[in-house]
Amino acid sequence: MSKHISITAGIIGITTVAILGFKPISRTISEMVKLAPVEQNVLGVIYQQRAAEYRALCFQAYNIAMSKIDNAAKSKKTAKLAVITDLDETAIDNSGYAVRCYNEEHGYTDDSWNKWCNDAVADSVPGSVTFFKYADKKGVTIFYVSNRSNAALTKTMENMKRLGFPQVSEEHFKLKTTTSSKEERRREIAKNYKIVALLGDNLVDMDAAFDKAPENVRQHAADSLRMVWGDRYIVFPNATYGDWENALYMDYRKAHPEAKSISPDSVYAIRVRALKQY
Ligand SMILES: [Mg+2]
Numbered sequence: 001m002s003k004h005i006s007i008t009a010g011i012i013g014i015t016t017v018a019i020l021g022f023k024p025i026s027r028t029i030s031e032m033v034k035l036a037p038v039e040q041n042v043l044g045v046i047y048q049q050r051a052a053e054y055r056a057l058c059f060q061a062y063n064i065a066m067s068k069i070d071n072a073a074k075s076k077k078t079a080k081l082a083v084i085t086d087l088d089e090t091a092i093d094n095s096g097y098a099v100r101c102y103n104e105e106h107g108y109t110d111d112s113w114n115k116w117c118n119d120a121v122a123d124s125v126p127g128s129v130t131f132f133k134y135a136d137k138k139g140v141t142i143f144y145v146s147n148r149s150n151a152a153l154t155k156t157m158e159n160m161k162r163l164g165f166p167q168v169s170e171e172h173f174k175l176k177t178t179t180s181s182k183e184e185r186r187r188e189i190a191k192n193y194k195i196v197a198l199l200g201d202n203l204v205d206m207d208a209a210f211d212k213a214p215e216n217v218r219q220h221a222a223d224s225l226r227m228v229w230g231d232r233y234i235v236f237p238n239a240t241y242g243d244w245e246n247a248l249y250m251d252y253r254k255a256h257p258e259a260k261s262i263s264p265d266s267v268y269a270i271r272v273r274a275l276k277q278y
Contacts, residue, residue: 036268038107044239045098048089055126057237061199062127065234068197069138082193083135084186086200087146087156089238091132091165093123098240107264108241117152120159125236129164136166141193145185145205147176183208201238215247248274 027035048054065083072081088094097116101107116122132142148156153175160168174185182204189195203210209221222229229235248270249262262270 030265033268034264035105037264037271038102038105040268040271041098041107041240042102045095045102047239048093048095048098048237054237058126058128061234061236062131064230065131065197065199066134068231068234069135069140072140072194072196073138077194079194080141080192081139081196082141082143082189083132083196084143084145084189084198085132086202086205087144087148089125089201089240089242090199090205090236091125091128091144092160092163093125095240096122107267114149114152117148118155120155120162122159122163124163124165133164133166140196142167142172143174143185143189144172145174145182145189147180147182150175150177180204181208181211183211195232197232197234199234199236201236202242202244203233203235204243206233206235210243213243213247214250215244218244218247 069081069083085091094116097113100116101112104112106112135142144160146156153170153173156175157168157170157173174182174189186195186198198206200206203218203222207221207225209225210218213221225233249267252262252266252270253259
């Protein structure tokens with residue numbers, strides 16, 4: 001199928017959905033193309049909210065993390081043990097934010113995300129609270145290393161306390177201040193702790209090799225680290241967003257340096273072109 005036909009098929013699909021009444025049918029074709037990326041997110045969000053497979057993957061990841069703690073606790077070394085974890089889509093489930101965006105017919109925006117954080121109504125990822133309570137009971141220090149803005153700290157802690165997470169106090173949080181790279185924050189922690197495992201849904205949560213990396217570099221780094229996944233680095237599923245997606249738009253941004261953000265119709269076209277053809 002040619003790229004042109006693929007895009008046309010996408011438009012026809014969206015039109016069909018509109019005709020079936022899931023969305024207002026008064027949209028123009030250009031409006032539908034602009035909303036296509038929002039519509040495309042739906043299946044990923046449903047996977048997160050409804051798929052037993054999603055839950056199983058999360059439990060699987062936390063089971064591995066638990067065994068890492070057990071093994072570390074058995075060693076006779078006296079180093080203080082720590083776990084480094086990302087928050088969003090690793091410990092905290094923000095699929096409700098994705099649904100909110102869908103209902104409001106837009107993609108991610110800083111304003112809507114900040115409002116979501118301030119509402120403090122996110123859920124927990126399956127298995128997360130149980131695991132972190134276990135780590136806490138075993139005397140492991142937890143570091144919540146997230147690229148949520150430091151301005152969101154109070155509301156994030158309020159949300160997590162309500163969900164039952166342990167060690168929810170400022171010294172356990174390292175949110176984003178100047179840089180989105182987490183490497184400096186990880187090194188700071190490693191000065192005083194033996195890091196048992198790093199948990200995240202985005203590979204930048206574990207290793208600087210993925211920081212701002214294009215797709216081919218990410219894939220090569222993932223292959224190079226093949227023995228570390230499920231060992232020191234523990235990965236969670238996220239089919240709705242992440243640097244895996246941002247990497248798709250990097251070339252477009254390089255070609256359009258004036259564009260601070262990508263228009264929805266460009267996002268849609270880039271996604272369609274990103275499909276591997278066989
Ligand atoms: Mg995350």
